[in-house]
Amino acid sequence: MAQNKIEFLSAKDSEPSNFGWMKGFPPPADKTLSAADGSxxxxxxxxxxxxxxxxxxxxxxxxxxxxxxxxLSYDLDKNIDGITFMPWNSKNKMTWEQSLWANYTDGMIIMHKGKVAYERYFSELTEHDVHAVMSLTKSFTGTLASILVAEGTLDENKLVPFYVPELKNSAYGDATVRQVMDMTTALKYSEDYANPKADIWDFSAAGNPLPKPADYKGPNGYYEYLETVKKEGKHGEVFGYKTVNADALGWIISRATNKSVTQLLSxxxxxxxxxxxxxxxxxxxxxxAFAGGGFNAGLRDLARFGELIRNKGMYNGNQIIPAQAVKDIEKGGDKTAFAKSDHPDLKGWSYRNMWWMTENKDGAYAARGVHGQTIYIDPVAEMVIVRMASHPIAANAANDATSLPAYEAVADYLKKKK
Amino acid sequence: MAQNKIEFLSAKDSEPSNFGWMKGFPPPADKTLSAADGSxxxxxxxxxxxxxxxxxxxxxxxxxxxxxxxxLSYDLDKNIDGITFMPWNSKNKMTWEQSLWANYTDGMIIMHKGKVAYERYFSELTEHDVHAVMSLTKSFTGTLASILVAEGTLDENKLVPFYVPELKNSAYGDATVRQVMDMTTALKYSEDYANPKADIWDFSAAGNPLPKPADYKGPNGYYEYLETVKKEGKHGEVFGYKTVNADALGWIISRATNKSVTQLLSxxxxxxxxxxxxxxxxxxxxxxAFAGGGFNAGLRDLARFGELIRNKGMYNGNQIIPAQAVKDIEKGGDKTAFAKSDHPDLKGWSYRNMWWMTENKDGAYAARGVHGQTIYIDPVAEMVIVRMASHPIAANAANDATSLPAYEAVADYLKKKK
Known part of the structure; x- marks a missing residue:
């Protein structure tokens, strides 16, 4: 038994079919799940x-x-399962296939040169389902903003209240749209999921669509919450990964266009x-819409989106979104600001338009969400990986060690294919 | 001003664009709608x-x-708007187009010989939306049951507890599946929407997915409610239109197949x-799933479904559902049982497999839901009409006078076309 470490059921043993959640007409009380009680x-x-x-x-x-x-064209590659890599902080190699189980993968698709090279569904996910993408949602919000900037509809140099006057007296009062897009705002706001008193839980309570408890006194809705966020420090200096920035950006782009985030994405x-x-x-x-984490989509469609980005806004020969919107993502963010943030495992990375830039030799970048959601784009390998997952630990630090080096290993393998 | 009659805003004046419901980021408090407060x-x-x-x-x-x-093939007929008919209990003719406004129509499509002859969207509905079909849902539940009977998966002669033992001590304990399908069960249960103490409201409270109020003591979920329904009278003698029958049937077909109503319909x-x-x-x-009234679908797709039924389960040359399932609907229900029910305007009608059988000269029949939802099938005229609506009065008695004779007039017109 490991010390100082909670033991979780394995990916195989934790599959919903072993439990019968919400199965039966009606499901038994102890197998009934509800948003109301958080179960x-x-x-x-x-x-x-x-x-x-x-x-x-x-x-x-x-x-x-x-x-x-x-x-979607297919050119499946059976060798991928056997690709080995060295997980971070490990002495033992792992195969690609082993990594899927280690990371509680629900769905995995690899696109290479625009074709499906690998596609697998696990646990509760099938090709007919959609999966919660968690904070990967932020990269959609950031991409929409980048599109609007490229189209000239949104001015990234404006202060936030230009678009959202209600935020004048909040931390966002003197922040630029660009600072929000890159999350270099200085906010008195904690997003430590392990701390039950962290601000993220107040934000969640405000945004919960279920009726508020009778004794609830807090803000009603995501936007009312944003008005309460206070400043701490100086904008533009440190990358601070905080979900509220994505919802502030959702608000900004809705006001700039008079369209909801939902409508814009469609x-x-x-x-x-x-x-x-x-x-x-x-x-x-x-x-x-919860622009910081509320999006849900199908695995193949997320791969189509990844291909759209990898091809600088082109899809099947048509320019769907401005190339400049993607180029502005790919140029990367402020590495110095990122280095000052608390991401010890992600050395040398940056953050741009709500995308995580690895700044590795291939210039790979990713959309990332808790519990293992990923769209990983490697421009040099002409590769897009989408993983949906339900890892028992929310923070991606729990799965990066067996994911990021695996993605790089597959990229290296694909680069060698002619 | 009419006496003894509430005046409502007209269809045009009541369009959502005049009010701005849920518009804005966020919408103003007095324009925010919520399921929690019923607004x-x-x-x-x-x-x-x-x-x-x-x-x-x-x-x-x-x-x-x-x-x-x-x-969908189109052969639009511009003459339809001008077709006139005599509304029930009226001395003045009305045109088809006028009837759409009189009935607060949100969407109207007419299929003739398999092609779209008429299609219009109003108010909040577009071709990209889906609309609540209210009790029209019951006809889907009944059609699924009819399919399962035709396939031999469901025995209509069995007593309900054969499939759902939990209903043994309820009114359904000695009712047959057939009696549930045709709503000739004898239930102590009122569905008078105008009476705030009617049982339908308790049923709704049980099925409300929002957290129950702290002082709520009633059943949790549709099925728990069904267990409480008591018998009043003798099964098989009188048609009694009661939503609970559709949910009892949903439970029966789920138990017979081990699949949810949702899964079965898909x-x-x-x-x-x-x-x-x-x-x-x-x-x-x-x-x-709320098998008695919770379905939502697109206008054209409801037309496709209507065509599937009109063509006895064939669609584009393929037998999709057993012809027998449709024949069993089209043979109609017990007119004597229907005549004993409280539907003074629907003289000579019957009810079969949760479809309303007009028993008119063309053998037309319909799926019907409150506020004006309709799929109306006229086999002789080779016509399917789908209307989605949001009439201020729930009961269809409020719109039948300007709908049913209009449908017959269009059918007569189409029969004369070669």
């Missing part, structure tokens, strides 16, 4: 819930449009590249 | 809500599958005929 997000129940969020919460549809889905992207499934956002009690 | 279902707010149910409530997706939508129909949009069900707090 749906505890491990191992979370392994079921990540594929069923809308069954417990109000949502807004992100329409794929009404056309036929775009066809209009700019989801209805434009032949997605095969509608996606959706969780919303607060006022119908505001 | 979303009051007229005129309901005109917005019928297109946005999932934004306020948990839902289950009815997948259309991942293939391309089936193509597997048997929604993923089989090239629907263009996923549909969805509202669910209770245990994830049980």
């Amino acid at each position: 749906f997000f505890n491990f191992p129940a979370i392994r079921w819930s990540v594929v069923h969020m809308r069954e417990m919460l109000p949502t807004q549809n992100v329409s794929r449009g009404l056309e036929a889905p775009s066809k 209009e700019k992207i989801w209805s434009k590249i032949g997605m095969e499934e509608d996606a959706y956002y969780q919303v607060d009690g006022k119908g505001i | 979303f279902f009051n007229f005129p707010a309901i005109r917005w809500s019928v297109v946005h149910m999932r934004e306020m409530l948990p839902t289950q997706n009815v997948s259309r599958g991942l293939e391309a939508p089936s193509k 597997e048997k129909i929604w993923s089989k005929i090239g629907m263009e949009e996923d549909a969805y069900y509202q669910v209770d707090g245990k994830g049980i």
Whole structure:
């Protein structure tokens, strides 16, 4: 038995089929999951819930449009499962296939040169489902903002109150849109998920769409909460990964366009590249999409999105979003600001337009969400990896050691293929 | 001013764009609609809500599958708007187009010989939306049951407890599945929407997916409620239109197949005929779909479903559901049992497999839901009409006088076309 470490059921043993969550007509009381009591997000129940969020919460549809889905070409590579890599801080090699189980993977797809090289579903996820992407949502918000900047609809140099006057007296009062996009705002706000008194829980309570408890005195909705965020330090100097920035950006782009984040994502992207499934956002009690973490989508559609970004906004020969919007992501963020933040495992990285820039030799970058959600783009390897997962530990520090070196190993393998 | 009659805003004046429901980031407090306080279902707010149910409530997706939508052929007929008819109890003729406004229509589509002859969207509905179909849901439940009977999976002669032992001590204890399918069960249960003490409100409270109030002592979920329904009278003699029968039938078909109503509808129909949009069900707090009234779907897809039924289970040349399942609907129900029920305007009608049989000269029949939802099938005229609406008065008695004769007039017109 490990010391100082909680032991969790393995990926195999924690599969929902072993528990029967929400199975039966009606499900037994001890197998009934609900957003009201929070039971749906505890491990191992979370392994079921990540594929069923809308069954417990109000949502807004992100329409794929009404056309036929775009066809994905396949060139499956059976060698990928056997690719080995050295996990960080380990003396033992691991295979790609082993890493999937180590990371509680629900779905894995690898695109190489625009074709599907690898595709697997585990646990509760199938090709017909959509999965909660958690904070990977932020990269959609950041991409939308980057599109609007490229189109000239959004001025990144403006102060936030230019678009959202309600934020004048908050920490955002003297922050620029660019600082919000890169999360270099200086906020008195803690996002330590392990601390039950962290501000993130107050933010969650404000955004919970279920009726507030009778004794609730806090803000109602994500935006009311944002008005209460206070400044601590100086904007523009330190990268501080805080979900509120993504929702502030959602507010900004909605005001700049008079369109909801949901509508923007459908209009700019989801209805434009032949997605095969509608996606959706969780919303607060006022119908505001959770731009910091409420998006849910299908594995293949996330791969299509990854391809759109890898190809600088082109999809099947058409320029869908401005190339400049992607170039502005790929140029990367402020490494000095990132180095001052608390990400000891991510040395040399930066953060730009709500994307995580590895700054590695291939210039790979990623959208990342808790419990293991990832879109990982390696431009040199012409590779897009999408992983959906339901790791028992929220923070990605728990799975990066067996993920990031695995992605690099697959990229190196693919680069050698002719 | 009319006496003894509430005056409502007109269809035009009650359009959501005149009010700004849920518009703005965030919407103003007096324009915010919520399922928690019931505000979303009051007229005129309901005109917005019928297109946005999932934004306020948990839902289950009815997948259309991942293939391309089936193509609908168009042969639009501009003469339809001018077709006149005599509304019931009226001395003045009305045109088809006038009837749409009189009935607070949100969407209207007419299929003739398999082609779209008429299609219009009003108020909050567009081709990209789905609309709450209210009790029209029951006809889906009844059709699924009819399919299962035709396939031999469900025995309509069995007593209900054969499939659902939990209902042994309820009114359903000695009712047959057939009696449930045709709503000739004898239940001590009132569904008078105008009476705030009617049982339907207790049933709704049980099925409400939001957390129960602290002082709530009633059943939790649709199925727990069904266990409490008591018998009053003798089964099989009188048609009694009661929503609980549809949910009892949902429970029966789920137990007979070990599949949810949601899954059954997707597997048997929604993923089989090239629907263009996923549909969805509202669910209770245990994830049980509301088989009596919780379905939401797109206008064109409801037309596709209507065509499937009109063509005795064939769609685009393929037998999708057993012809016998449709023949068993079309043979109609017990007219004597119907005549004993309280539907003075629907003389000579019957009710079969949760479809309303007009028993008119064309053998037309309909799926019907409150506030004006209709799928109306006229086999002789080779016509399917789908209307989505948000009439201020729930009961269809308020719109039948300007709807049913209009449908017959269009059918007569189409029969004369060669």
